[in-house]
Amino acid sequence: MNGKGKKISQSFQRWLLIVVVLAFLVTTASLWFIQTGLSRQSAVDLLELNIKDVRQDILDASDKNLLELTRKVAAELKNIEEVDSKKLISLAFKYEVSEINYINESGIISASTNEDFIDFDMASGAQAAEFLILLNGAEEFVQSYQPITRDAEVYRKYGGVALKNGGFVQVGFTPAKFQRDIASNVVGVTRNRHVGEGGCIIIADSKWNIVSDRNGNEGKTLDVTGITIDTNAIAEGQHFDANVYGEDCYCMYMISEGFYIIAVMPQSEAVLSRNVSVGITTAMEIVVFITLFILIYILIKKLVVDNIYRINGSLSEITEGNLDVVVDVRSHEEFSSLSDDINSTVNTLKRYIAEAAARIDAELEFAKAIQHSALPSVFPPYPNRTEFDIWACMFTAKEVGGDFYDFYFVNDDTLAFLIADVSGKGIPAAMFMMTSKTLLKSYAEEGLEVNEVFTNANEKLCEGNDAGMFVTAWMGMLNTKTGVVTFANAGHNPPLVKHADGSFEYLKSRAGFVLAGMEGIRYRKNELQLQPGDKIYLYTDGVTEATDANEQLYGEERLLNILNSLEKSGVEEICTKVKVDVDLFVGEAPQFDDITMLCLEYKGDEKSAEESSK
Numbered sequence: 001m002n003g004k005g006k007k008i009s010q011s012f013q014r015w016l017l018i019v020v021v022l023a024f025l026v027t028t029a030s031l032w033f034i035q036t037g038l039s040r041q042s043a044v045d046l047l048e049l050n051i052k053d054v055r056q057d058i059l060d061a062s063d064k065n066l067l068e069l070t071r072k073v074a075a076e077l078k079n080i081e082e083v084d085s086k087k088l089i090s091l092a093f094k095y096e097v098s099e100i101n102y103i104n105e106s107g108i109i110s111a112s113t114n115e116d117f118i119d120f121d122m123a124s125g126a127q128a129a130e131f132l133i134l135l136n137g138a139e140e141f142v143q144s145y146q147p148i149t150r151d152a153e154v155y156r157k158y159g160g161v162a163l164k165n166g167g168f169v170q171v172g173f174t175p176a177k178f179q180r181d182i183a184s185n186v187v188g189v190t191r192n193r194h195v196g197e198g199g200c201i202i203i204a205d206s207k208w209n210i211v212s213d214r215n216g217n218e219g220k221t222l223d224v225t226g227i228t229i230d231t232n233a234i235a236e237g238q239h240f241d242a243n244v245y246g247e248d249c250y251c252m253y254m255i256s257e258g259f260y261i262i263a264v265m266p267q268s269e270a271v272l273s274r275n276v277s278v279g280i281t282t283a284m285e286i287v288v289f290i291t292l293f294i295l296i297y298i299l300i301k302k303l304v305v306d307n308i309y310r311i312n313g314s315l316s317e318i319t320e321g322n323l324d325v326v327v328d329v330r331s332h333e334e335f336s337s338l339s340d341d342i343n344s345t346v347n348t349l350k351r352y353i354a355e356a357a358a359r360i361d362a363e364l365e366f367a368k369a370i371q372h373s374a375l376p377s378v379f380p381p382y383p384n385r386t387e388f389d390i391w392a393c394m395f396t397a398k399e400v401g402g403d404f405y406d407f408y409f410v411n412d413d414t415l416a417f418l419i420a421d422v423s424g425k426g427i428p429a430a431m432f433m434m435t436s437k438t439l440l441k442s443y444a445e446e447g448l449e450v451n452e453v454f455t456n457a458n459e460k461l462c463e464g465n466d467a468g469m470f471v472t473a474w475m476g477m478l479n480t481k482t483g484v485v486t487f488a489n490a491g492h493n494p495p496l497v498k499h500a501d502g503s504f505e506y507l508k509s510r511a512g513f514v515l516a517g518m519e520g521i522r523y524r525k526n527e528l529q530l531q532p533g534d535k536i537y538l539y540t541d542g543v544t545e546a547t548d549a550n551e552q553l554y555g556e557e558r559l560l561n562i563l564n565s566l567e568k569s570g571v572e573e574i575c576t577k578v579k580v581d582v583d584l585f586v587g588e589a590p591q592f593d594d595i596t597m598l599c600l601e602y603k604g605d606e607k608s609a610e611e612s613s614k
């Protein structure tokens with residue numbers, strides 16, 4: 001036994017010495033490379049810090065100049081009761097600015113040097129909307145140099161000042177005027193600025209002409225410094241190497257208000273700090289490794305590894321999913337504490353898993369409530385409109401679903417109504433459903449024909465549809481005076497129509513392609529004449545494809561039969577009893593698809609009927 005112990009100790013001592021020496025060599029080499037990287041990174045951080053300081057100086061000068069001009073324009077307008085574009089054009093010429101807009105108290109441009117901007121709603125664009133704080137108590141606001149809301153290719157820098165008689169004035173610079181106006185503020189600004197000991201800051205305009213340089217090369221091109229920047233290859237804020245005035249340097253550039261701010265630092269300066277750091281650290285490492293060798297040799301003899309193996313064995317079971325494992329290593333106080341901590345962590349993890357599951361369930365219920373609140377749910381929806389009666393309902397298969405229905409007036413005499421089914425289930429389908437619903441309503445309320453609504457919505461839904469989702473939809477527009485329904489079908493189930501003198505029957509029409517399935521699809525407009533007492537019933541495939549325990553489908557024929565048995569029922573009763581019949585058919589089988597229905601009865605325009613009888 002003693003012989004074995006001695007042999008292990010000697011073997012460990014020999015191998016530990018080899019490992020320590022190798023570790024020292026590897027550590028020293030790694031330190032060299034790390035310190036090289038750190039010195040480079042320190043130089044880069046210093047470059048970035050100095051660039052940001054200079055950029056802030058330029059921004060401050062730019063904001064100050066623009067606000068001063070805007071205040072002057074506001075002073076010219078303070079005693080004018082009604083600001084007109086002619087006056088603004090005169091002021092623009094006087095102060096040599098490219099654009100002046102007067103925005104009234106409603107946030108609308110009512111006068112402008114650019115007639116295309118008149119009547120523009122400032123709230124309709126993210127950039128323009130920032131100035132609306134001037135209507136809520138702020139007195140001045142200046143914006144960064146950026147594209148304008150109306151045209152992303154046009155750059156402006158805007159300042160705004162609130163007017164005492166209401167509204168505010170907005171002054172804008174074009175790129176050329178903007179750079180010319182603030183160029184004088186940056187000339188010479190970097191002559192006395194150092195980056196480290198031997199570095200400097202160079203500022204150039206958009207044509208690479210030097211505006212400020214410590215070596216006094218203002219007016220010359222950047223080539224005289226030895227720096228060449230390919231903006232396609234070198235990103236803003238990315239460091240690069242260049243030979244500047246005959247010395248290898250680290251460089252970085254950023255763009256501010258149309259100016260290139262270039263920071264330069266000699267590489268020799270950065271390398272010097274690395275050499276000193278590596279020398280000191282290496283000496284310290286020699287002492288540390290000798291100490292570690294002695295300490296590790298003593299600690300290993302205490303059989304630490306065995307206890308670690310035991311703990312790792314328990315952890316392995318835990319990572320494989322067995323959270324009921326208890327770690328019980330008690331040979332030393334540290335291991336006892338470690339065992340308790342692991343057991344406590346596992347218990348906490350189990351509690352968090354249970355809480356997360358409960359929270360997800362609650363959030364899904366909340367999402368369901370939000371989704372249902374987006375659909376019309378008050379019936380009758382238009383108590384004062386007697387030309388028709390309408391009722392709809394949706395029953396999701398999961399907490400949230402992809403079906404939806406909608407109806408709304410697009411003008412006084414036209415009711416748009418629709419039903420749709422998004423591919424898939426759950427949260428993705430619900431999100432795509434909300435997008436589809438919003439797009440369809442937006443285009444319908446623009447006054448487009450029903451086929452144009454589908455065509456435009458299809459193009460929008462195809463954009464960025466990487467998930468490959470699609471929507472089937474049927475949409476009709478009812479003229480409440482004439483009973484004429486113009487409709488379009490995007491791959492949806494055909495509705496059933498009941499005329500007052502007959503029974504329900506499926507509406508035969510050619511269906512178009514699904515929405516979001518392919519770009520460039522054009523949809524056909526169809527027409528249906530309803531007479532007073534006629535009904536139209538819309539549904540999703542969750543009705544006809546409801547499946548019982550024997551995997552039998554509810555089917556179109558069964559749906560037609562139940563509707564014909566309800567031919568004298570009202571729209572609410574029809575939808576309610578169809579759902580009851582589907583539930584009876586399905587029995588205990590789970591609901592796999594959303595079930596959505598909409599029923600409309602045309603009752604006719606009483607005023608038109610009275611006039612025609614007279």
